[in-house]
Amino acid sequence: MAGSIRRHWKRWLIAGVATVAVLCTAGPYIYINYVQDKPPAALSLDDLPGSDSSGRPSGSGDGVEGAWRVGSGSQAGYRVDEVLFGQNVTAVGRTEKVTGELEIEGNRAVNGSFTVDLASVKSDSDQRDGQFRGRVMNTERYPEATFELTEPVDFGSAPAVGEQVSAKATGELTVHGETNSVSFELDAQRTADGFRVNGSLPVTFADYGIEAPDFGGIKVEDEGNIEFLLAFDRA
Template sequence: MKKSIFSLVIALVFANAQATEPIKGDKKDIKVSESTVVWKGHKVTGSHEGTINLKSGHLEMANGKLTGGSFTVDMASIACTDLEGEYKGKLEGHLKSDDFFGTANHPTASFTMKQVAATGADTYEITGDLTIKGKTHPISFVMTVNGNKAMAELKVDRTKYGIEYKSASIFSALGDKAIYDEFDLNVALQF
């Protein structure tokens, strides 16, 4: 009798462990050299834009559907594409400084998907943790996955990550020198 009760308990524990295992799918590595991340920052008097390189990343798929993923960005690769010469170099240097991304102390940023909900045949509502300058905050956006391509557009509030340089929401009386808190990211992934 004791042996059969023990066997039943072991079977139930094993069955429960199996039932709570997360869905495992195919891990699709991102082809970083074929993928792009374009940023755009806005200020009262205009905007600047450029690129930043992915260092690594992957998407997780199960039965052809997106289930998760994570990415690491090379912050030292930040480049400005709307300026040339001296002004381009000055802006890139300033973006790498502690006023903005502090790439000497924070060479990477990362994003990890926490929730993925299908909203259409190829579209997903993504919620995950974005880490910039050692600070992590949740962010949500829509991602489209079609074949071996994925695309997303998102807005990031830089002040959540301690990037407060010329923020009108932090400092008053900046006038036309203010830089808006949110910047845009346009992401196109190949996998």
Template sequence: MSRRWWVLGGIAVVAVLGLVVGPWVYGTWIAGDDAPAASVSTSGAEPATGEVNGQWVVYAGLPPNETAAGYTVHEILNGASVTVVGSTGEVSGSATVEAEKLTAGEIAVQVASISTDDSRRDGQFDGRVMSADEFPTATFVLDGPVDLSGLPVDGTSGTVTATGTLTIKGEARPVTADVEVLRSGDALVASGSIPVTWTDFGVQPPSLGFVTVDGSGTVDFLVSLRRA
């Protein structure tokens, strides 16, 4: 009888260790935070040439400032705390600068092309979460002028504040973002992260037992622009 209880006790200990230690092992050795969303890099930047005024269009950009946009969220995955970053290079847009003020600007992102390191997560994101077939693009449209006259011209970056309308899943909301801007040669590069509460845009963060996503996160962008 004592041997039987010893065996049963051993099984119970193993089960408890599996429940307690398993998630710790997953979080420590398997799961890991993604690299942060792309932001302006001044590596290799040059002094600005030409004036900032004119028509600009978003293009793919050059390393290390390739155009990208997406999202950052925190989730609990199989008991592990993980920061997830999804991104895509399928970004388009334009900007107008007059009298050294950004007077118009728009960025459009192809939602279905946003990806992470997990195709299953991306499938949920495209389908149930974002309904990408019905709402294929997310957009940001500038609502008011932004003064660019104080931006450095020596190959370093500066920060401006932009207000606009962010539209996700057909829901439009006013937002404000601090935007880092670099003038390098005859190019403009801008990046920022917009804090969002997902339900404000009709997005229900997944809660599926094995994964729970926070109700807030950020919409991230890095755009390189050249003259139209």
């Protein structure tokens, strides 16, 4: 009788362990693939603001030379791949708290500096945001990320309202108290009353003294991207 009870107990124990293992594997898969919302698409210039009811751009379309500042509708943030309990996911965090100035002479942006409030960056997970502000970015000590142009950005020509041009930007990016020279491609679009600039630059976390999270079933890749969409108004 005692031997039979022990055998039953072992079978139940094995079944319990197997059930837990299945739940630990299947649970994240089901949540990530069927419950969790898909990450937002990359920021882009697809939607043109400042159009009338016919869809044609409205406004004066004056020249772009002079001083500009980052205005409403601007966003910046990160996009990074994670492995969450064995499942591949893409994490995206963004903020609208972006400031900056740009000086344009002719068809070139000759000066520019921009600041992102990292403490206000939010994703779809409060837990992720807490880790981002705390052990990852330490926003209490390093609350901002900044970028400053070190070379003029040559757009070649001033586009008509609604048109886009591409260029290469070079400058210094400061994150987590570390500064590195970076170069990246960007797109600019003329709007009715100003222009917008969109781009993405790859970032290797170790270059900025940031340790990619790897704990508790969560592993973040060693590289990610900073995304931005900046709308400029006259300064």
